[in-house]
Amino acid sequence: MEKKELLYEGKAKRVYCTTDKNTVWLEYKDSATAFNGEKKAQIAGKGRLNNEITSLLFSKLAESGIQSHFIRKISENEQLVQKVDIIPLEVIVRNVAAGSFSRRLGVEEGQKLKRTLIEFCLKDDELGDPLITDDHIDILGIATDSEVASLKERALEVNKALSALFEEIGVQLVDFKLEFGKDEAGNILLADEVSPDTCRLWDISTNEKLDKDVFRRDLGNLTKAYETILERLGGRTHV
Ligand code: C5P
Numbered sequence: 001m002e003k004k005e006l007l008y009e010g011k012a013k014r015v016y017c018t019t020d021k022n023t024v025w026l027e028y029k030d031s032a033t034a035f036n037g038e039k040k041a042q043i044a045g046k047g048r049l050n051n052e053i054t055s056l057l058f059s060k061l062a063e064s065g066i067q068s069h070f071i072r073k074i075s076e077n078e079q080l081v082q083k084v085d086i087i088p089l090e091v092i093v094r095n096v097a098a099g100s101f102s103r104r105l106g107v108e109e110g111q112k113l114k115r116t117l118i119e120f121c122l123k124d125d126e127l128g129d130p131l132i133t134d135d136h137i138d139i140l141g142i143a144t145d146s147e148v149a150s151l152k153e154r155a156l157e158v159n160k161a162l163s164a165l166f167e168e169i170g171v172q173l174v175d176f177k178l179e180f181g182k183d184e185a186g187n188i189l190l191a192d193e194v195s196p197d198t199c200r201l202w203d204i205s206t207n208e209k210l211d212k213d214v215f216r217r218d219l220g221n222l223t224k225a226y227e228t229i230l231e232r233l234g235g236r237t238h239v
Pocket residue numbers: 090092098099100101129175176177197198199200212
């Protein structure tokens with residue numbers, strides 16, 4: 001498999017074509033962004049950590065029967081994934097009040113929600129990724145009602161598997177964001193990444209934040225927090 005031309009560059013990753021039309025080559029970057037790109041930094045080692053953590057988590061999800069676009073890790077900061085057309089929705093899963101939910105609705109951070117909440121945001125940087133309803137999704141023609149139902153069902157399955165996995169390593173899965181895509185045959189697959197960039201992860205005994213809030217809120221050393229997650233998951237922390 002060879003890396004070919006750049007297909008797309010996002011805030012955290014570069015996507016390249018390969019010699020196989022159904023496979024793309026992802027390169028995780030060391031850049032950190034928050035607040036829709038308003039806060040930016042280069043953090044050495046972040047790309048490697050997110051690549052390692054995402055590869056590990058997608059492999060563990062596959063063991064629980066949850067397929068994703070992930071094929072294999074090919075280097076410290078690169079992986080091969082199945083080519084999909086990303087559905088332009090951020091599927092947010094919340095177990096505990098935090099972040100924009102707490103800000104928008106005035107609910108104290110850390111309050112456990114009476115049941116898991118799924119929200120959808122439109123993936124559109126110019127619009128600031130607005131929260132949208134199932135009706136908006138239908139009216140805008142982004143996905144059908146049955147696709148929305150399937151996204152919710154899959155998001156809950158991922159939540160169940162990931163929550164258990166993190167609990168085993170003493171970490172509470174507060175909330176996270178998923179993205180899904182469609183393969184050539186139209187099958188919906190979990191895509192993008194699952195890492196401390198896209199999840200809120202709190203140490204169960206100390207409540208220490210081990211995720212991107214460390215960067216968003218200037219709480220300390222981001223790579224140390226991500227290394228803690230990788231190490232507890234049983235991954236290789238140092239190269
Ligand atoms: O900011 P908010 O509270 O809505 O974020 C909910 C969850 O989704 C957090 O875990 C956050 O890291 C993740 N998220 C993300 N990418 C975005 C927006 C949110 O990974 N663009």
